[in-house]
Amino acid sequence: MEMTMRWYGRKYDTVTLEQIRQVCYVKGIITTLYEKLPGEIWSFKEILSMKKEIENAGLHLAGIESVNVSDAIKAGSSNRDRDIDAYIKTLENLGKADIHTVCYNFMPVFDWTRTELYRKREDGSTVLAYNQFQIDQIGPERMFNSIKDDMNGTIMPGWEPERMEKIKELFLLYKDIDEDQLFSNLKYFLDAIMPVCDKYNINMAIHPDDPSWSVFGLPRIVSDYKKLKRIIDMVPNKHNGITFCTGSYGTNLNNDLVHTISMLKGRIHFAHIRNLRFNNGMRDFEESAHLSSDGFFNMYTIMKSLHDIGFEGPIRPDHGRMIWDEKAMPGYGLYDRALGAAYLCGLWEAIEKKEI
Numbered sequence: 230m231e232m233t234m235r236w237y238g239r240k241y242d243t244v245t246l247e248q249i250r251q252v253c254y255v256k257g258i259i260t261t262l263y264e265k266l267p268g269e270i271w272s273f274k275e276i277l278s279m280k281k282e283i284e285n286a287g288l289h290l291a292g293i294e295s296v297n298v299s300d301a302i303k304a305g306s307s308n309r310d311r312d313i314d315a316y317i318k319t320l321e322n323l324g325k326a327d328i329h330t331v332c333y334n335f336m337p338v339f340d341w342t343r344t345e346l347y348r349k350r351e352d353g354s355t356v357l358a359y360n361q362f363q364i365d366q367i368g369p370e371r372m373f374n375s376i377k378d379d380m381n382g383t384i385m386p387g388w389e390p391e392r393m394e395k396i397k398e399l400f401l402l403y404k405d406i407d408e409d410q411l412f413s414n415l416k417y418f419l420d421a422i423m424p425v426c427d428k429y430n431i432n433m434a435i436h437p438d439d440p441s442w443s444v445f446g447l448p449r450i451v452s453d454y455k456k457l458k459r460i461i462d463m464v465p466n467k468h469n470g471i472t473f474c475t476g477s478y479g480t481n482l483n484n485d486l487v488h489t490i491s492m493l494k495g496r497i498h499f500a501h502i503r504n505l506r507f508n509n510g511m512r513d514f515e516e517s518a519h520l521s522s523d524g525f526f527n528m529y530t531i532m533k534s535l536h537d538i539g540f541e542g543p544i545r546p547d548h549g550r551m552i553w554d555e556k557a558m559p560g561y562g563l564y565d566r567a568l569g570a571a572y573l574c575g576l577w578e579a580i581e582k583k584e585i
């Protein structure tokens with residue numbers, strides 16, 4: 230595995246590549262061209278300059294998160310082929326630049342949902358949190374406004390203002406789309422992009438829905454093992470794979486993380502590792518420290534099962550708490566993600582050395 234950290238680019242991120250380099254445990258960067266809208270082509274030149282910047286800082290561009298899939302593709306609208314063509318051109322340019330891991334999601338309207346970006350914990354740190362009761366009380370527009378006011382001057386991925394201005398239109402677009410239709414739209418997209426993925430050895434890694442149940446009545450198809458298996462089986466190509474995100478997939482306590490990892494051997498191309506603490510039942514959770522004892526997940530068994538399936542892709546510590554008065558995009562401060570990376574590397578080293 231390669232330990233990585235997500236980075237949004239010099240213009241948007243409060244954390245610098247030079248700081249990430251000094252984390253030492255982290256050798257790879259997961260990034261994106263943040264300003265690109267879904268459906269836009271990423272030029273080879275733009276990709277190369279992004280890559281050079283990372284390499285000049287002594288780091289390795291380990292993968293893209295994300296090349297966003299347009300709503301036309303997700304909803305299967307009449308103009309989806311145009312967006313799929315643009316996606317294929319982007320993949321081609323990424324392949325030519327020797328980039329082989331691409332994360333994406335297929336969630337209608339919202340990339341992820343939280344009700345709080347700064348829930349204060351007993352020790353004074355703050356974390357992102359979700360409470361279903363609150364979601365049930367507010368509509369999507371009110372949720373968007375409260376998240377927007379809470380972003381600390383940053384722009385959260387998936388919550389870009391231009392996109393959210395169209396929220397009513399987006400809900401209309403998905404009005405008649407059920408899970409089966411969404412699966413079939415995903416298959417259509419994957420069938421179209423697999424040839425370019427084969428040509429350039431690009432691993433597509435779909436991100437689980439976050440949280441792993443339907444929010445605001447929207448369909449969800451990347452939320453439990455049966456659905457993951459359906460995705461894997463409907464396009465039987467190793468380049469059609471999964472981003473195994475413990476903090477998203479694990480929101481549903483019925484999902485067995487370790488079992489799922491072992492069943493998806495060869496098809497997990499990227500891993501996001503974080504821990505969750507559940508309060509008052511499963512539909513109120515917060516993003517805890519990575520340490521097993523601070524949350525619900527057994528990080529040792531998760532890392533061990535990734536190790537045992539021969540996982541060689543990038544891992545990132547995913548979100549962290551906000552600690553030591555850091556001001557950063559919620560979930561994406563340097564300090565706690567660095568602690569998370571160190572902890573996960575420690576587990577991995579112990580697992581590897583035990584095998585010898």
Ligand SMILES: [Mn+2]
Nearest residue numbers: 474477501547
């Ligand atoms: Mn994730």
